[in-house]
Ligand SMILES: Nc1ncnc2c1ncn2[C@@H]1O[C@H](COP(=O)(O)OP(=O)(O)OP(=O)(O)O)[C@@H](O)[C@H]1O
């Protein structure tokens with residue numbers, strides 16, 4: 480079957496350029512692939528910027544089947560997950576010989592359109608359901624029988640009136656979510672959590688953060704080390720409203736690269752670093768917190784940009 484024929488955003492599995500594999504990441508991948516091979520869906524849970532989506536995409540590529548991606552959404556209903564009847568179908572036909580001719584054919588028959596989940600279940604693709612707890616729990620109920628009984632149920636009138644679809648044996652599901660205390664995140668139903676293996680991701684270890692910062696920015700390793708040390712020192716101080724992730728290291732590194740590299744004596748460089756650190760770690764913009772954070776950040780920037788920070 481040609482993927483194009485499905486007319487859905489199905490991704491061909493291909494290696495991710497710039498994906499960093501340190502011992503910590505290799506271990507995560509190895510365990511995840513074992514769970515998947517044993518027939519269990521994996522679930523990466525962790526704060527913003529802990530690498531969940533990147534890891535899910537990388538593992539899906541290693542599984543080697545086409546990939547479908549769904550992003551959790553507050554407005555989803557169950558039928559958004561299984562598919563919908565569409566009122567009419569419009570077809571655009573481009574005449575190959577006279578390129579200016581464009582024929583539009585309309586077909587007003589109601590047509591059942593499979594969702595990404597249904598496509599993945601039917602053809603044995605890998606489903607990545609990113610941030611699945613942003614959808615309401617009742618919308619995700621349909622997944623219970625998919626993961627346990629390997630059946631996708633339909634209501635009357637849906638998909639050729641078939642009561643259910645048998646899940647293809649190659650179907651794999653990878654989930655990601657932010658912890659429940661995050662804004663806009665619903666609690667996972669116990670029954671659903673019980674059917675998947677959850678791997679809790681935290682900020683990467685230092686070596687991994689350095690490797691990712693360097694790979695994403697092309698800065699010299701010693702510069703990536705300084706940036707990572709500074710961000711980790713801020714984390715240890717615990718003054719932030721939201722914890723700085725490796726994303727902050729990447730933002731600083733890429734911005735400094737655009738600015739022509741790191742010049743430790745240059746105030747403009749230091750201002751860039753301070754601004755990004757403050758912007759990414761203050762959530763409410765509360766001036767008292769912000770001033771306290773700014774003072775701490777300035778001190779960290781002074782220490783690490785003078786090259787006196789611990790390596
Ligand atoms: N193994 C890796 N190799 C290269 N870059 C990585 C790796 N892991 C994470 N990154 C980079 O780190 C950043 C954060 O990763 P990602 O977006 O996957 O985090 P997330 O946990 O999905 O965050 P959020 O909860 O905000 O969606 C991205 O810029 C990503 O490209």
Ligand SMILES: [Mg+2]
Pocket residue numbers: 531532533609655
């Ligand atoms: Mg993500």
